[in-house]
Amino acid sequence: MTTRVAVLGAQGRMGSTSVTALEAAEGLEVVAQVDVGDPIERVTEQEADVALVFTTPDVALEQVLWCVEQGVHVVVGTSGFDGDRLRAVREAVEQRTDVSVLVVPNFSIGAVLLMRFAATAAPFFESVEIIEMHHPAKVDAPSGTAVRTAELVAAARAEAGSDPVPDATTTDPEGARGAKVDGITVHAVRSRGFVASQEVLLGGEGEILSLRHDSSTRESFMPGVVTAVRHVADRPGVTVGLDAVLGLDA
Ligand SMILES: NC(=O)C1=CN([C@@H]2O[C@H](COP(=O)(O)OP(=O)(O)OC[C@H]3O[C@@H](n4cnc5c(N)ncnc54)[C@H](OP(=O)(O)O)[C@@H]3O)[C@@H](O)[C@H]2O)C=CC1
Ligand SMILES: O=C(O)C1=N[C@H](C(=O)O)C[C@H](O)C1
Numbered sequence: 001m002t003t004r005v006a007v008l009g010a011q012g013r014m015g016s017t018s019v020t021a022l023e024a025a026e027g028l029e030v031v032a033q034v035d036v037g038d039p040i041e042r043v044t045e046q047e048a049d050v051a052l053v054f055t056t057p058d059v060a061l062e063q064v065l066w067c068v069e070q071g072v073h074v075v076v077g078t079s080g081f082d083g084d085r086l087r088a089v090r091e092a093v094e095q096r097t098d099v100s101v102l103v104v105p106n107f108s109i110g111a112v113l114l115m116r117f118a119a120t121a122a123p124f125f126e127s128v129e130i131i132e133m134h135h136p137a138k139v140d141a142p143s144g145t146a147v148r149t150a151e152l153v154a155a156a157r158a159e160a161g162s163d164p165v166p167d168a169t170t171t172d173p174e175g176a177r178g179a180k181v182d183g184i185t186v187h188a189v190r191s192r193g194f195v196a197s198q199e200v201l202l203g204g205e206g207e208i209l210s211l212r213h214d215s216s217t218r219e220s221f222m223p224g225v226v227t228a229v230r231h232v233a234d235r236p237g238v239t240v241g242l243d244a245v246l247g248l249d250a
Helices: 013-024 057-069 083-095 109-124 144-160 218-234
Strands: 003-008 028-034 050-053 073-076 100-103 127-134 179-181 184-190 196-204 207-215 237-240
Touching: 003 013, 003 218, 013 028, 013 050, 013 218, 028 218, 050 057, 050 218, 057 073, 057 083, 073 218, 083 100, 083 237, 100 218, 109 127, 109 144, 109 196, 109 207, 109 218, 127 144, 144 179, 144 184, 144 196, 207 218
Parallel strands: 003 028, 003 050, 050 073, 073 100, 100 237, 127 184
Antiparallel strands: 127 196, 179 184, 196 207
């Protein structure tokens, strides 16, 4: 059976790369492409089974909620679906229990594994900091991947009863120490030459463990995009992360 897919943000960097990858994937058909100025109703008019959302963070929540209300499964690639936004999606899915939503902060297998390795290692080190590095056209900071990594690291440390990360800073008028996500410091770099990179630094007495991942092309995200679209309908409710569909939570 063919899965009918609508791509939202289809003219963008990720949307256009995804259209190419989905059209080449067996059993998937792109039946609707929606970008600025296009009616979102194209999704239902073309009877899409799954909507893949790669629009900008300012418009994506409203579109995701609309798709859920219409009974269309959603794979959310747009960043920023944590906190209140994730709660809003969960509430919408409670009203439409026939709809599945898969929120994927990062589709690349290396980034998924980096997040897991960082969470595993975090309780064994006194210090943890996250540095995310992206292309200068990225509109949001910190990255969704960095936020998710910080959440996983903080949860692992809380479960292990780890002390807060030591930091004697009392004066930082320019914000040089970065952002805090669940108590974990995150630094964001924007520079020509990057697509998407992240490094997690874990420090103990006399040692540093550095975990790093680099996506140098948007094709690196495509096996994950195709897998997510293929499997979103298998998991009822709202799932965060690609781990479960990759069999990593089994
Ligand atoms: N989960 C993951 O693995 C990855 C997630 N991302 C995330 O995906 C999102 C998109 O990234 P990227 O592709 O680089 O960004 P782009 O800006 O290249 O793409 C976004 C597209 O959405 C369009 N758009 C804006 N508003 C609307 C609207 N109301 N309806 C339909 N389309 C609209 C934009 O049009 P216009 O340019 O005219 O505004 C643009 O074509 C970001 O949040 C990014 O962080 C990115 C890479 C990987
Ligand atoms: O905007 C991007 O490019 C990316 N966005 C996602 C994020 O915010 O984590 C995923 C990846 O880092 C690329």
